[in-house]
Amino acid sequence: xxxxxxxxxxxxxxxxxxxxxxxxxxxxxxxxxxxxxxxxxxxxxxxxxxxxxxxxxxxxxxxxxxxxxxxxxxxxxxxxxxxxxxxxxxxxxxxxxxxxxxxxxxxxxxxxxxxxxxxxxxxxxxxxxxxxxxxxxxxxxxxxxxxxxxxxxxxxxxxxxxxxxxxxxxxxxxxxxxxxxxxxxxxxxxxxxxxxxxxxxxxxxxxxxxxxxxxxxxxxxxxxxxxxxxxxxxxxxxxxx
Amino acid sequence: xxxxxxxxxxxxxxxxxxxxxxxxxxxxxxxxxxxxxxxxxxxxxxxxxxxxxxxxxxxxxxxxxxxxxxxxxxxxxxxxxxxxxxxxxxxxxxxxxxxxxxxxxxxxxxxxxxxxxxxxxxxxxxxxxxxxxxxxxxxxxxxxxxxxxxxxxxxxxxxxxxxxxxxxxxxxxxxxxxxxxxxxxxxxxxxxxxxxxxxxxxxxxxxxxxxxxxxxxxxxxxxxxxxxxxxxxxxxxxxxxxxxxxxxxxxxxxxxxxxxxxxxxxxxxxxxxxxxxxxxxxxxxxxxxxxxxxxxxxxxxxxxxxxxxxxxxxxxxxxxxxxxxxxxxxxxxxxxxxxxxxxxxxxxxxxxxxxxxxxxxxxxxxxxxxxxxxxxxxxxxxxxxxxxxxxxxxxxxxxxxxxxxxxxxxxxxxxxxxxxxxxxxxxxxxxxxxxxxxxxxxxxxxxxxxxxxxxxxxxxxxxxxxxxxxxxxxxxxxxxxxxxxxxxxxxxxxxxx
Numbered sequence: 229x230x231x232x233x234x235x236x237x238x239x240x241x242x243x244x245x246x247x248x249x250x251x252x253x254x255x256x257x258x259x260x261x262x263x264x265x266x267x268x269x270x271x272x273x274x275x276x277x278x279x280x281x282x283x284x285x286x287x288x289x290x291x292x293x294x295x296x297x298x299x300x301x302x303x304x305x306x307x308x309x310x311x312x313x314x315x316x317x318x319x320x321x322x323x324x325x326x327x328x329x330x331x332x333x334x335x336x337x338x339x340x341x342x343x344x345x346x347x348x349x350x351x352x353x354x355x356x357x358x359x360x361x362x363x364x365x366x367x368x369x370x371x372x373x374x375x376x377x378x379x380x381x382x383x384x385x386x387x388x389x390x391x392x393x394x395x396x397x398x399x400x401x402x403x404x405x406x407x408x409x410x411x412x413x414x415x416x417x418x419x420x421x422x423x424x425x426x427x428x429x430x431x432x433x434x435x436x437x438x439x440x441x442x443x444x445x446x447x448x449x450x451x452x453x454x455x456x457x458x459x460x461x462x463x464x465x466x467x468x469x
Numbered sequence: 470x471x472x473x474x475x476x477x478x479x480x481x482x483x484x485x486x487x488x489x490x491x492x493x494x495x496x497x498x499x500x501x502x503x504x505x506x507x508x509x510x511x512x513x514x515x516x517x518x519x520x521x522x523x524x525x526x527x528x529x530x531x532x533x534x535x536x537x538x539x540x541x542x543x544x545x546x547x548x549x550x551x552x553x554x555x556x557x558x559x560x561x562x563x564x565x566x567x568x569x570x571x572x573x574x575x576x577x578x579x580x581x582x583x584x585x586x587x588x589x590x591x592x593x594x595x596x597x598x599x600x601x602x603x604x605x606x607x608x609x610x611x612x613x614x615x616x617x618x619x620x621x622x623x624x625x626x627x628x629x630x631x632x633x634x635x636x637x638x639x640x641x642x643x644x645x646x647x648x649x650x651x652x653x654x655x656x657x658x659x660x661x662x663x664x665x666x667x668x669x670x671x672x673x674x675x676x677x678x679x680x681x682x683x684x685x686x687x688x689x690x691x692x693x694x695x696x697x698x699x700x701x702x703x704x705x706x707x708x709x710x711x712x713x714x715x716x717x718x719x720x721x722x723x724x725x726x727x728x729x730x731x732x733x734x735x736x737x738x739x740x741x742x743x744x745x746x747x748x749x750x751x752x753x754x755x756x757x758x759x760x761x762x763x764x765x766x767x768x769x770x771x772x773x774x775x776x777x778x779x780x781x782x783x784x785x786x787x788x789x790x791x792x793x794x795x796x797x798x799x800x801x802x803x804x805x806x807x808x809x810x811x812x813x814x815x816x817x818x819x820x821x822x823x824x825x826x827x828x829x830x831x832x833x834x835x836x837x838x839x840x841x842x843x844x845x846x847x848x849x850x851x852x853x854x855x856x857x858x859x860x861x862x863x864x865x866x867x868x869x870x871x872x873x874x875x876x877x878x879x880x881x882x883x884x885x886x887x888x889x890x891x892x893x894x895x896x897x898x899x900x901x902x903x904x905x906x907x908x909x910x911x912x913x914x915x916x917x918x919x920x921x922x923x924x925x926x927x928x929x930x931x932x933x934x935x936x937x938x939x940x941x942x943x944x945x946x947x948x949x950x951x952x953x954x955x956x957x958x959x960x961x962x963x964x965x966x
Contacts, residue, residue, distance in 0.1 A: 235951050235952070237896065237902070239951060240906075240950050240951045240952055241906050241909070241946055241950055242944070242946055242947075243947075243951075244947055244949060244950055244951035244953075244954055245947070246951075247951035247954075247955070248951065248954060251955070263952065263955045263956075265899065265952065265956070266899040267899065268895075268896040268897075268898075268899055268902045269896040269902075271896070273889075273892075274889060274892075274893055275864065276845060276864055276867070277867060277871075277889060278840070278864065278866075278867025278868045278869075278870055278871035279868075279871055279889050279890070279893060280864075280868045282889065282890060282893035283893070285897055286896055286897070289897070313861075368844070368845075368846035368847055368848075369847075372846070372847040372848075372850070372851055373847065399848075400804055401804045401844050401846035401848070403804070403844060404844065405843070405844025405845055405846065406844075406845075407841075408841065408843065408844045408845070409936065409937060410933055410934060410936040410937060411484065411841050411933075411936070412483070412484055412487065412805075412841065412842065413936030413937070413939055414484070414487055414488045414491050415487050415491060415805055415808050415809055415842075416844070416936075417491075417939060417940045417941075418491045418497075418808040419804050419805070419808060419844070420940065420941070421940075422804075444943075444944075445941065447944075448937070448940075448941025448942050448943055449940055449941050451920075451926065451941075451942040451944075452928070452940060452941055452942045
């Protein structure tokens with residue numbers, strides 16, 4: 229299959245290793261990967277913070293870049309949720325019939341990385357090796373909007389050498405919430421403290437998930453406290469060999 | 470919190486109030502414990518319902534249909550309630566509602582005597598309009614008879630939850646309030662002791678006071694009936710013992726048919742208190758004529774209050790706010806509410822539903838921080854019994870806030886608006902985006918220092934970004950972006966061919 233990668237703006241800039249891992253996993257499974265070079269951002273930060281007008285031009289840009297793709301894969305649950313939950317409404321507001329049609333056509337071909345593996349390809353064992361004690365954080369958008377269920381855990385259980393430890397309060401938000409972490413720093417920190425406590429309780433060396441924004445948040449606190457626990461995106465674990 | 474009313478017009482911003490409240494370890498412990506207990510009970514009674522999701526759909530459909538034809542059902546309710554002997558009053562806003570209630574209370578005395586006391590059933594609608602304060606100023610003391618409301622009233626406190634208003638207090642704190650306010654120096658500390666004290670305190674009021682004020686859970690249009698559900702029986706006393714009953718209800722409380730309660734009275738108790746059914750379900754239709762036995766109040770009034778609900782109805786994307794049946798499940802499920810408790814929201818409506826309802830009741834001007842009091846995690850939407858997509862409404866309201874903040878000169882006073890508008894321009898061009906990535910790497914250079922592994926980290930950021938580095942480090946941008954890596958790889962591949 230020919231997979232077009234939507235890497236997202238923050239993975240591109242801050243976490244290139246995640247994108248590299250996605251490429252590695254998909255190629256190992258026999259797929260070819262391309263990267264439409266004019267992609268930027270899905271518009272989530274602006275849309276969710278109330279800057280709807282600013283987010284609107286990013287939709288036609290996305291369509292333009294990916295309209296001919298066989299499938300689009302993206303290693304971020306919140307960006308995919310942004311598209312699935314809000315692109316239809318954005319297209320509706322644009323009153324552009326062509327755009328509405330294009331959105332309706334493309335969305336069924338857009339996949340979050342772990343969901344692409346478990347649901348579209350129907351794979352759990354991607355042939356990875358990662359000899360560490362790992363706990364999994366279910367990001368809210370993956371959990372509630374994309375309904376990932378235990379898909380990511382099934383992928384992790386199939387990794388050789390990996391010991392998966394369940395996180396208590398798995399379904400609790402880590403407190404990131406995009407600009408929420410800045411605008412409501414105190415409350416966000418209080419939520420983060422709970423999440424970090426749960427992570428430390430597992431005695432895991434690595435906390436993983438399907439969204440680097442949550443992991444950046446959790447990892448930022450783990451580093452500040454010098455806990456030695458690392459945040460690692462699930463794609464990087466699945467790329468391990 | 471002091472006894473001053475929770476008023477969005479004077480309350481501090483959510484961020485400011487929350488900053489103080491997250492330091493209140495006793496309150497946080499109480500709220501965490503209480504919300505967890507209710508959530509666990511709710512999860513249990515919801516899981517035993519095979520058709521819960523269908524019930525939610527049905528609840529949503531009933532509320533949607535009602536709002537679409539609200540004018541029709543309100544008039545139908547008025548006709549049927551009047552025919553059954555009730556008197557219906559219409560209030561455009563809070564002030565009109567208060568004046569109507571004060572007038573009715575004053576007129577309710579026997580032989581021209583003006584009463585100085587009323588008994589009350591817990592009602593968020595009367596909290597919304599700060600009725601007790603207005604009554605007090607008019608020379609009428611209102612006795613709250615719901616246990617939690619009594620605790621709030623005696624403690625000169627404010628409600629922090631729609632269903633469990635004293636959820637932020639624990640048993641030891643309640644005992645202290647009762648000892649002090651009821652003058653019971655030897656009061657024991659068991660739940661039984663506290664319930665006994667409240668019962669003795671209230672029973673005498675039930676028997677003496679002849680006028681009662683209530684809210685309403687539902688108004689049934691086809692019969693003109695009013696429905697109130699409660700747990701303690703205090704409501705049943707207030708509804709049956711007094712001579713005069715005055716019920717204040719938002720116009721959103723109407724349902725078309727008696728049969729609709731079949732759905733809503735399954736959804737409400739399970740979502741609110743984790744019970745299959747409320748211990749007391751009161752439904753009454755007008756007054757019982759003297760010739761038929763004359764049971765219950767002789768005079769019954771309903772005050773139908775708009776107070777901005779029509780404006781909410783006119784907003785297509787926010788109108789689902791009015792579907793709310795005030796169960797409080799969203800508050801219990803909300804990770805933000807669990808940390809701050811209800812008072813941070815500066816309104817009697819706290820938590821996720823408060824974050825969307827209060828700004829709309831206040832035309833946003835006094836509550837611009839509330840739509841941002843959420844991480845948009847969606848836990849509220851997941852538990853809402855009538856499927857209100859709260860995150861979607863929050864985002865819609867944020868857009869309204871941004872529009873208010875970026876109009877005219879306001880924008881110059883707001884670095885955030887300027888910054889986000891600038892970033893939006895960056896994303897509109899991949900070329901500008903690439904340049905910005907480079908500039909970002911340069912800009913962060915003076916802030917970064919390397920850890921033992923040789924990785925650069927930032928532990929201090931200026932201005933509003935400093936919120937991040939309060940408790941978190943930020944890894945610096947790697948030298949190569951993903952797109953640079955990919956393009957280089959493609960080039961090497963071609964070179965290798």
